[in-house]
Amino acid sequence: MSDSVETINPATEKTLQTYRLLDENQAQQAVDDAHQAFTSWRKTSLKERSALLHKLADTIESRADDIVELMIDEMGKIKAQGHQEVELCAAICRYTADNGPEQLEDEKRPYDGGNAIVSYQPIGVILGIQPWNFPLYQVIRYSVPNIMAGNTTVLKHADNVFGMAKLIQELFEQAGFPKNVYQSLMISGKTASSLIQHDNVRGVTFTGSDAVGKKVAENAGSQSKKTVLELGSNDAFVVLEDADLDTAVEACVQGRVINNGETCVSAKRFIVPDAIYDKFVGAFREAFEGLTLGDPRSDDTDIGPMARKDLMDKLHDQVTESIDKGALCTLGGEPASGPGYYYPGTILENVTPGMPAYDDELFGPVASIIRAKDDEDAMRIANDSRYGLGGGIFSSNEERAIELARTEFDTGMVNINGYSLAQPNLPFGGVKESGYGREHGGFGIREFVNIKTIFVAE
Numbered sequence: 335m336s337d338s339v340e341t342i343n344p345a346t347e348k349t350l351q352t353y354r355l356l357d358e359n360q361a362q363q364a365v366d367d368a369h370q371a372f373t374s375w376r377k378t379s380l381k382e383r384s385a386l387l388h389k390l391a392d393t394i395e396s397r398a399d400d401i402v403e404l405m406i407d408e409m410g411k412i413k414a415q416g417h418q419e420v421e422l423c424a425a426i427c428r429y430t431a432d433n434g435p436e437q438l439e440d441e442k443r444p445y446d447g448g449n450a451i452v453s454y455q456p457i458g459v460i461l462g463i464q465p466w467n468f469p470l471y472q473v474i475r476y477s478v479p480n481i482m483a484g485n486t487t488v489l490k491h492a493d494n495v496f497g498m499a500k501l502i503q504e505l506f507e508q509a510g511f512p513k514n515v516y517q518s519l520m521i522s523g524k525t526a527s528s529l530i531q532h533d534n535v536r537g538v539t540f541t542g543s544d545a546v547g548k549k550v551a552e553n554a555g556s557q558s559k560k561t562v563l564e565l566g567s568n569d570a571f572v573v574l575e576d577a578d579l580d581t582a583v584e585a586c587v588q589g590r591v592i593n594n595g596e597t598c599v600s601a602k603r604f605i606v607p608d609a610i611y612d613k614f615v616g617a618f619r620e621a622f623e624g625l626t627l628g629d630p631r632s633d634d635t636d637i638g639p640m641a642r643k644d645l646m647d648k649l650h651d652q653v654t655e656s657i658d659k660g661a662l663c664t665l666g667g668e669p670a671s672g673p674g675y676y677y678p679g680t681i682l683e684n685v686t687p688g689m690p691a692y693d694d695e696l697f698g699p700v701a702s703i704i705r706a707k708d709d710e711d712a713m714r715i716a717n718d719s720r721y722g723l724g725g726g727i728f729s730s731n732e733e734r735a736i737e738l739a740r741t742e743f744d745t746g747m748v749n750i751n752g753y754s755l756a757q758p759n760l761p762f763g764g765v766k767e768s769g770y771g772r773e774h775g776g777f778g779i780r781e782f783v784n785i786k787t788i789f790v791a792e
C-alpha cells in the first residue's frame with residue numbers, strides 16, 4: 335500500500351498536493367494524545383468551551399476565501415455554494431456555543447427515595463470518518479457538538495480533501511483550542527479501521543456510503559462501541575396531482591443539482607402521477623436543459639465537475655445499465671469531453687425497479703423520473719427504497735402534505751413545497767439503510783455522552 339496520497343483538481347485533472355500518510359503507530363499515538371487532552375478538556379467549563387466555539391465561528395468566517403478556494407480546487411464545489419457552506423459552519427458553531435450549555439445542563443428528577451440528577455458527561459475520544467462532498471460542514475457538524483460536550487476528536491477525512499483536513503486543524507488552532515482537542519489525521523481507511531479497536535477511541539461517527547458504514551459499525555460493534563451512521567440515500571420527491579408545478583420544478587431542479595448532484599440528502603427520484611406527468615416532466619426538462627455545466631469559479635455555472643474520475647465512471651455505468659434495462663434518457667447521458675470530470679444534467683424516464691436509477695443512489699446530476707398511477711401510488715413508490723434519509727412532497731394542500739410527511743414517509747426528514755439543506759437547530763439523520771443517530775438541534779450533542787443517573791437518597 336502506498337504511504338502517500340495525491341489530491342487532484344477535478345476541473346483540470348492536475349495534481350494539487352501529495353500528503354504523507356501516518357502509519358498505524360503514529361495514528362495510535364495521536365489517539366493517545368487526544369485521550370491525554372480529554373483528561374483536561376473535560377474539566378473545562380461549558381462557558382469556556384462556548385467562548386472558544388464563538389472564536390471558531392469568527393475564524394471560519396475570516397478564512398472564508400481560503401476555505402472556498404480549497405473546496406473548488408479539491409472537489410469542484412461551485413464558489414457561491416462554498417460560501418454558503420462556510421456560513422452554515424459558522425452558524426453551527428454559534429448555535430452550539432449558545433445552546434450547548436442548556437442542552438448539557440444537569441436535570442433533577444425525583445424518585446421514590448430521593449432526588450436524582452441526570453448528568454450528561456463526555457466519554458473520551460471520538461473518531462470521525464468523513465466524506466469529501468461537504469468537506470468543511472461534515473467535520474464541523476460532528477466535531478463541534480462533541481467538543482462542546484467535553485469530548486476530544488480525531489478525524490479521518492476522505493483522501494481527496496486532505497488539504498481541507500489540514501486547514502480545519504489550522505482553524506481550531508487559530509481559534510485558540512488547546513492542543514489535541516481536535517486533530518486531523520492523514521490516514522488510510524485501513525488505519526482508520528484499526529483505530530476503531532484502540533481502547534481510547536470511545537465512539538465512532540461515520541458519514542459516507544452504506545457499504546463502508548456497515549463495515550465501520552460492525553467493527554465498532556464487536557467492541558460494543560457506539561456509532562452514528564449518516565449514510566447515502568435515494569430520496570424521493572413526490573409531486574402530487576394538486577401541486578403548484580412552478581414551485582415543484584424549481585425546488586426539484588435545485589434539489590437535484592445542488593453540489594453538482596453530490597449530496598446525500600437531495601432530490602434523486604421524482605415521482606409523478608400520470609395526470610400531471612407530461613406537464614411536470616416537460617417543464618422539468620426545460621429547466622434542466624437551461625443549466626450551465628462548467629467552471630466552478632464562474633457565477634454562471636450551475637453544475638461543476640464531479641469530485642473524482644472513479645465517481646463519474648460509476649455514475650455513468652449506473653446510467654448506462656439503467657438505459658440497458660429500459661430507462662429512456664431524454665437529456666444528457668454522456669460525460670462531457672475533458673479535461674475535467676464533467677457530467678451533464680441528465681434525465682432518465684421510464685425508471686422502474688431493478689434499475690440502478692430506481693434501486694441505488696446516483697451521486698451526480700442525474701434525475702430519475704418515475705411515473706405513478708395516482709397520488710397514493712406515488713407515496714407507495716416513494717417508500718419503495720432501502721434508504722430513508724430525506725424526501726419531498728409538493729401539494730397545494732399543506733395540511734394534507736404535512737400529514738403524509740408525518741405518517742407515511744419512511745424517512746428522517748421531509749421537505750414540503752421546497753428544498754432545504756441542513757439547519758443547525760433541526761435534527762438531521764435517516765432511517766433504514768441511510769443510517770441512525772441524529773446530528774444538530776440538540777440531538778447530536780447527546781450522541782456521545784454518558785447519560786449518567788446519580789441517585790441522591792433523602
Ligand SMILES: NC(=O)c1ccc[n+]([C@@H]2O[C@H](COP(=O)([O-])OP(=O)(O)OC[C@H]3O[C@@H](n4cnc5c(N)ncnc54)[C@H](O)[C@@H]3O)[C@@H](O)[C@H]2O)c1
Pocket residue numbers: 463464465466467468490491492493522523524526527541542543544546547549550563564565566567597598599695697723764768
Ligand atoms: N447522511 C449524510 O449525512 C451523508 C452526508 C454526505 C455524504 N453521504 C454519503 O456518502 C457517500 C459519498 O461519500 P464517499 O463515496 O466518499 O463515501 P465512502 O464510504 O467511500 O467514504 C467515506 C469515508 O470513509 C473512508 N473509508 C473508506 N473505506 C474505509 C474503511 N474500510 N474503513 C474506514 N474508513 C473507510 C473514506 O476514506 C472516507 O473518509 C454517499 O453515499 C453519500 O450519500 C451521507
